[in-house]
Amino acid sequence: MHLDQTLRTIIENREILVTFILSLIAIIKLTSWGRAQAMALDTIVGVVEGLGAADVKRAVARMEPDLPDAAKDAIIDSVAKADPKKSAGCPFMRVVRELFRVF
Numbered sequence: 001m002h003l004d005q006t007l008r009t010i011i012e013n014r015e016i017l018v019t020f021i022l023s024l025i026a027i028i029k030l031t032s033w034g035r036a037q038a039m040a041l042d043t044i045v046g047v048v049e050g051l052g053a054a055d056v057k058r059a060v061a062r063m064e065p066d067l068p069d070a071a072k073d074a075i076i077d078s079v080a081k082a083d084p085k086k087s088a089g090c091p092f093m094r095v096v097r098e099l100f101r102v103f
Contacts (some may be wrong), residue, residue: 014056045078
């Protein structure tokens with residue numbers, strides 16, 4: 001009897017379950033895409049920092065005020081990874097920053 005109720009509940013709410021599963025897949029794909037983008041940005045920033053390319057740094061500094069906050073934070077985080085003298089803050093604060101940006 002309990003199994004019958006469970007199956008009935010699943011069948012009655014199948015649209016919600018399908019939506020949930022599709023949303024979960026989209027979140028996983030976006031997260032992996034975001035990580036790939038961050039890795040690419042980290043690599044580029046690491047090369048620029050390693051070469052000491054002052055012209056590139058000045059150009060990025062000029063363009064940075066026009067970027068959205070998320071892009072500015074990504075640049076700060078990437079530079080902090082490439083240059084140990086710079087700090088991007090603790091991981092907890094980065095999560096809090098992202099949570100407030102979403103809401």
